Amino acid sequence: MTRRAVVRGIGHYLPDRIVPNSEFEKTLDTSDEWIKTRSGIERRHFAAEGQTTSDLAIHAAKAALAMAQIAPNDIDAIVLATSTSDLTFPSTATMVQHAIGNTTGYAFDIQAVCAGFVYAMSTANALITSGQANTVMVIGAETFSKILDWTDRATCVLFGDGAGALILSAEDGDGSTADRGILSVDLNSDGRYRDMLYVDGGVSTQTTGVVRMEGRELFRHAVEKLAQTADTALHKVGLTADDVAWVVPHQANIRIIQATAKKLGVGMDRVVVTVQDHGNTSAASIPLALSVGVANGQIKRGDLVVTEAIGGGLAWGSVVLRW
Template sequence: MHTDAPQPLDVRITAIGTYVPSRILTNDELSRIVDTSDEWIIKRTGIRERRIAAVDEYCSDLCFGAVRDLLARYPGALEEVEHILVATSTPDTVFPSMAARVQGEFGIQGCGAADLQAACAGFESGIQLASGLIAAGLHRKILVIGAETLSKITDYTDRTTCILFGDGAGAVLMEAGSPGAMLGTLARSEGAGAHLLYRSALAPAIAGLPVTPSGCIVQEGREVYKWALTRVPKGIGQLLGRTGLSEADIDWFVPHSANLRMIEAICERSGLSPERTLTSAEYCGNTSAASIPLALDAGVRDGRVRPGHTLLLYGFGGGLTEAAVVLRWTLESVR
């Protein structure tokens, strides 16, 4: 590590919790819906199954489940929370926000609440925003949640997308405290590629190009894949340079679990070890804003992620948007 590396912000993660729906959708089940197979899906994506929300289960319910898990493992964690941020592309309602629903569900008094939408980079964007608010002295304790019910906006006649997406949620508590743990961040977007991955809403076109008005996820998978393999390794190099770290200093790489084959290629191009990479896609599918907290918590629960480890969290996707965080882990494992 370079001696001139920036000093970490006095902000750290002090609790974590996750939730996934009980229903499992396997590759074999999908092969009875569209022209695909378990072998074909695993070979191209590494995904074996994904969790699917019940008909009457929505994004807010997944948020509640993740926060309840956090509370069960870290009793009293919500005391004196001053703000809630929820990253999601699939809210039950545009307003009220999912963050306001969480505030109401858990009776957190005197607490601000807001949703943010940065697609697959949403959770890391939430961490960045929370870190800035805490470092500026505006708040001391913020709950950040990434939650998605992507199955509700997936076209199950389109085999290029329906094999990928699943549902889940993850929550972390961020607090002011020393020693500091936030080592560096990166955020950028390329809106010129917005038409490559979108969910249509009111507008009939994006950047002058007509969109499919189905309300479901639409993507040019090959183009998004090429963009990620170009931009993410470059972003990793830039972020490590800013923090004075090398690839060898990263104990765990936690990328957005879009596609395990994509992650393998990103590791190869960036010099990071696949064996030191945490993912959630194999058994949860691509859960967008929830994929990184799901992967991170799996590592916390089984003891792979330990206090003192240096983590690189990197989200990327619709926008086209990237957001990344390098942090020092300070939280003891609590199952």
């Protein structure tokens, strides 16, 4: 028998405020057509004044608990991926833990920017397969609207806020790729490419900073590295793109999503796309897309799903799981 981390429930939350592309036309030299053509984004959600990353995460966590039909104290651990934590410390995960009424588990944050949810899923998988936990809640939550330069049309039109939560529980499988749960993981990073995507502030400088990005160069790295990591993760368990029911990529840019799918040999009819409605929500991107894919009836029990993401660091990776 093989111990697997199997999906038990999922949920997501988006702030009430919807910001269409046309809103940026009032202050920037841009247009709805310009933004859609270059990114595929049509609208995004922004957190309200005073609404924090933990607020979004709490809503998503409660939705996932409801779907899983389990009590808060059935959760052994909460792993939360974010680059926009409420405070320097304590972790946003502990704020979620308190809000949902979990008093018996442990909680911590992971920071790998847009690849954060993949890293968090990998960590949850390791906790479960090693026997350190039986049930783990994995959350991706961001309020990137708090760290944008509103004069930079190359970045401020791309990002949005949101949260998604996934609950994984231990189940025994027979060790084959027919098992439900996480089948393989591939993680990577390379600090040489830091300047391609970063925030020009932080604790040591006593400034918040804003997002800075070299979009053209990042595009090239994203397509190459996303296709490579997905292929590697599939190869680890003897699978190919032909076996995949759904690719759920990081939702940064429709052109990156299309180019990566083509490089993988997967038709866009097998790709879950939400970038048009959410923009780039960083670590929240994949759980949001997974949750929407389930709600829309795309992702079903038994489907082989590949998630892949790349973000600042550069950090990138993928997870292969059977839903």
